[in-house]
Structure formats: structure tokens, C-alpha cells
Amino acid sequence: MKPEREVFELQALEIIYLTALTGGNGFPGLMIDLEGESELKLRSLMDAQMRALELKGYVEIDFMGRAKVNELLHKCIGIGSNCDSYFCQYGQTNQEVHRTYYFIQDEYRFELTHHPETNIYKMQEIYGLHEFMFQVIERFPLVQDRDSHEAAIEEQHLGEWVELSLLEGAVISSIAEIQCRSEEAHIMRELVMLIHEGQMWALQRAPEDQISRITMTLATAIEELCLWLQVE
Missing domain, CATH: 1.10.10 (Arc Repressor Mutant, subunit A)
Structure with missing residues (x-):
């Protein structure tokens, strides 16, 4: 509870x-x-x-x-308003985009969640690192592993595959650490997953702006998220 x-x-x-x-x-x-x-x-x-x-x-x-x-x-x-960096969790379907922001300073942590259906922001305190990790993982719509054959997709066509998957009901979910020491915000690191029809993939963007993907099981997805969130 x-x-x-x-x-x-x-x-x-x-x-x-x-x-x-x-x-x-x-x-x-x-x-x-x-x-x-x-x-x-x-x-x-x-x-x-x-x-x-x-x-x-x-x-x-x-x-x-x-x-x-x-x-x-x-x-x-x-x-x-005075933070040097913060976390942004992003969830996108073909219809809506959901965002939650996490702010941490010493022992204080809180989250700010945008609800697009009402355009309201809900702000509340988070009790400790364990709850921060739980909140982030719970907001990823992770799925149980499903045995299925995965067709090979050429790297240059992965961008089209992502767009088509969104149209077919896929969800893109990510967590990013954003630095804001100047007037501009910079993404320091990011973990992006696409979840569709009982399967999950981690998406990575190469320097040439190409997308690559790695198949994820439920166990590897949770492990990857825990490792990402524990990095100071």
C-alpha cells in the first residue's frame, strides 16, 4: 500500500x-x-x-x-526551478503523449505528472530512492515474454517500422536525464523502449541518426531499468 x-x-x-x-x-x-x-x-x-x-x-x-x-x-x-538536472519519463501512443518529471535534491524527491486529458499537472513528494525506482518502472507498460518469430528489419527502415508500430497501437516509453545548467536543456543519457503485441525492444539512436533495436524480455527490461536508475 x-x-x-x-x-x-x-x-x-x-x-x-x-x-x-x-x-x-x-x-x-x-x-x-x-x-x-x-x-x-x-x-x-x-x-x-x-x-x-x-x-x-x-x-x-x-x-x-x-x-x-x-x-x-x-x-x-x-x-x-533551481535544479541542475532532472529526469523526464515519456510515454507515447498514436493518440497521446504522457510526461512525468522527477526532481531530486539531497533527501528530497518529488514528481510532476502531466495529465493531457485534463491538462492538469499533479505534484507530489516521493519517499526515497526505492519509490522513485518503483514509480519509473511501474509507468513502463512492460509485458510478459511471448514466443514469436521476429522478422529481420534493415537498420535504415527501422524509423519507418517505429512509425508503423505506433499506428498499429505500439507504445514508446522512455526515461531521460536532462541537464539544465544553462538556458538550454541537454539530454545526458536516455533509455527508450517500444512495446507492441507482447514484445519489447530497446531503441538506440546512432550518431548518423539511424535507429537500432535490441529485443528485450521482461527480466532484461526490468534489470536494464534498475541499472539505469541506480547510476548516480
Whole structure:
């Protein structure tokens, strides 16, 4: 049974408002361009976020007009907006894309999950490295091994095979470590799997932008994920 914890349900603009309120300049994974908005419109937008957060009980405004953010939410926003690197887990079908971001600082860990059906971000604390690993592995739609003959596919046609597999109901699932010490984000390392019709493959991109694949069993997939997640 998973332990109970605070779960914060936030709109993207609410996260941006909280980031500014706690002294941050930006939050990883949120791509909202407000540069073209007038100062009056921006002030109106931020006032609306403050009122929404106050109604949710995430922010309290005292008699002096000062905002006090929920202590745990304040810590999560601060860790995310000031991080040097983070993890992004990505799941894609032909219809939807799901993303979860994991942020770690010392003994504190939390996740931010985007739900495309409602466009809501859910933020919650993670209790320790073991739970971080469990959350990542659980979100990979791993399948039991199935005996089947795998036809050979030429390397130059693998990109087409991936696209066709997505159209036929396959899932691409990945976990990446992203560095953000400057204004640009860089993928430091990545593990990508394609899951389709009871089979799994690890996908690798060569320097020439060609894709190669390695057949994975359930046991090797879990072992590969555990090894990847244990690398500091």
C-alpha cells in the first residue's frame, strides 16, 4: 500500500506564478510564451493564478497582502526551478503523449505528472530512492515474454517500422536525464523502449541518426531499468 501524501493539482500558469513568487526564473518542462502579452494582461493573469491557488488552499494571503505558500509545495517549486538536472519519463501512443518529471535534491524527491486529458499537472513528494525506482518502472507498460518469430528489419527502415508500430497501437516509453545548467536543456543519457503485441525492444539512436533495436524480455527490461536508475 502506498503511503498517503499531499498531492497538488496545478495548471501550468499556476506553476509559473508559484515559481515567480518563490524567486525562480522558470520551471523545467513548461513551455508557455508570455513575452507578447502586455503588462496589464500579465498582471491580470497572475492575479487570477493567485486567486485560484488561494481557493485551493495552496496559498494564504495575510492582512498585509503577503502570500504564504504551502510549505511542501514551496519546497517542491524551489527544487524544480533551481535544479541542475532532472529526469523526464515519456510515454507515447498514436493518440497521446504522457510526461512525468522527477526532481531530486539531497533527501528530497518529488514528481510532476502531466495529465493531457485534463491538462492538469499533479505534484507530489516521493519517499526515497526505492519509490522513485518503483514509480519509473511501474509507468513502463512492460509485458510478459511471448514466443514469436521476429522478422529481420534493415537498420535504415527501422524509423519507418517505429512509425508503423505506433499506428498499429505500439507504445514508446522512455526515461531521460536532462541537464539544465544553462538556458538550454541537454539530454545526458536516455533509455527508450517500444512495446507492441507482447514484445519489447530497446531503441538506440546512432550518431548518423539511424535507429537500432535490441529485443528485450521482461527480466532484461526490468534489470536494464534498475541499472539505469541506480547510476548516480
